[in-house]
Amino acid sequence: MIKIKLIKVIFTGLVACFHLLVNGQGFPTPPVNVVNAETKLLAPVAWVSGTVVSRNNSQIASEVSGRLKMLAELGADVSKGEVIAQIDDQTLLIQKREDIASVQNAKSRLEFLESEVKRKTSLAKRNLSAITDLDETVSQRDVALGDLTGAEARLAKTVQQLEFTQLKAPFDGLVAQRLSNQGEYVSNGTPIIRLVEMDNLEASVFAPLTTYRFLKQTDSLAVSSELGKGIAKIKTLIPVAESRSHLMEIRLDMSTFDWPVGLNIKVAVANGDKKEALAVPRDALVLRREGTSVFRINGESKAEQVPVSVGVGVGEFVEIIGDIKPGDKIVIRGAERLRNGQAVQIKQSNQSLISGKQ
Template sequence: MKQLKQIICAGLVLSSALSVQSGFAQGPTPAVETAQVTLSQNDNLARLPGTVISLRDALLSAEISGRLEWLAEVGEHVEKGQTIARIDDHLLKLQLRNDQAQIKRIQADMDYQRRQQQRLSKLLQNNSVAKNELDQVESRIGILQQDLAIAKINAERAQYQLERSQVIAPFSGVIARREMNLGELTQVGSPLLRLVDTQRLEISVNAPLRVARFNQPGTMVAVHRDNQEISTEIRGAVPVGDERSRMMELRLELDDKEWLIGEAVTVELAQAASQQQLSVPRDALVLREQAVYVFRVDADGKAQRVEVKPGAGQGNQISVTGELQSGDTVIVRGAENLKDGQTLKILTASAG
């Protein structure tokens, strides 16, 4: 009888132990958050530095020699056609007056020779003078006509140079730099100041020649500045590379007047043809030394481990290759300690 009681007690203890062990093995159902596998365009992009530049940036020079009398101030905004520099024009005015006096002298001589021609023509009809005298007067008139033409050209040249004593702004902009100071003697071609149009801007970026076929004029690209991103169009491309750098220049349109000339930006340019690839939120990846995988939620609501190979990332998404399909549900929160085949409790679907 005593032996029977011991056997019953042992059975009860064993049953209790198995029940506890079974409870530990099953454990609580883990709560997870999920997101959808999406099909997106995967662009192989190169992030290259660019610079904001002006469409009109000119180093204006003197067209005549002389002493610099006045020059616009650095930082001053000037309009097209406004005087921005003035050179001493005293000698030019004297030269113009001299040329004009020369014209009047020649014209007076021509008037006299024409009256003389008329008188000799009448006398020749009466055989009162020799014909060679009339020929000499007519020859003199021809020479004076050429002298008058030369004098008028000289006067026009003097007038032209006089007008060039004032340097005129070829477009509206801001004086960015002075190259000379007041009182200095200018020579023809001497740089005076730099004029920059701050309203008409674009972006210059040097890119490898291999990206030329993927970035033609009219292509839209992304440009980043600090925390700002804009989408703009490639205005022009110069597919002529330096033999050392193998780089070409691209020009991008920029309509925003708030960007500053010389400002550094980052331009995203395609390096290969765009492809469609599956992408998941970055948080869905479980990273281990031997493998990278995600947990997919199967039709029975259980975790299914799927090994993947991560690719390029963009923002919170990352492209992957593996046995996944667009629309599959993957776990983005609570996947670290999951086991393959484990039953899940789905809390919410993440927007990630």
């Protein structure tokens, strides 16, 4: 008899617990964060592809021929004007000495002929010299002047080529690639180093021409990649597209992002007019087998699961369509653990979290 009574007591307790669970009263009151559903101006967006690029990504080529003596290390950070490669200059130094000698010879001949012109001019005035002799000397003087000009030009060219034996960085950047090797003979125009500017990075994004009128109405776009997400300012719109792709290029300012050159990104581009919609943060959406829903907290601090449809999404906010009104308290943290009718408590940190969201 005692055993039967004990079994009845246990069974009665289990039934009571079952009723409590069914009525949503047996779960602990979990802490949640909420925001008010509100009406916002939203516009439909399309996510398009882009790439982080450098404003200057250059193959620095040799401007003279010669053997490569020195080359900057791969991955080196170099400053504008810094020597990044050195070509053997011995042949040009010899050429410079020859050119200097040619200039000196031309100057000496010109000085001699100028004095001859003066002397024969004086003789001709006193009829002591033939005019034809004077004319011939003047002609020789003019030829000597041309020879001097040519010799000086050849010397200047050699001096310039000597300067070109030292390849200097045209901008601050990173040595991304060594296109030639030390000891190789390079010709004029041979690429030697690929230099990439790492400051003031940009994103090259291609979007349909139909988005142009919407892009003109904003100055920044949402960007996303495997390294994070954020907002980037529009630097340039280029409303010109190829006949096949019908895509126009957008350049975004990526100087505030610590993202590497070549990283693939996604960019949200508006492709429709703005409209008023009831919106909540995306974190409020609960995705379950039976469909999409949100949890609303009623006046009794209990969670009410409300089925919704999802409309336009922009950034952190998304339009919801369902039995939700502006001002309803919607759970954005802790909803994944809730059950319909379950009592909840709103975290004390809720206000600071909402402020951070906004």
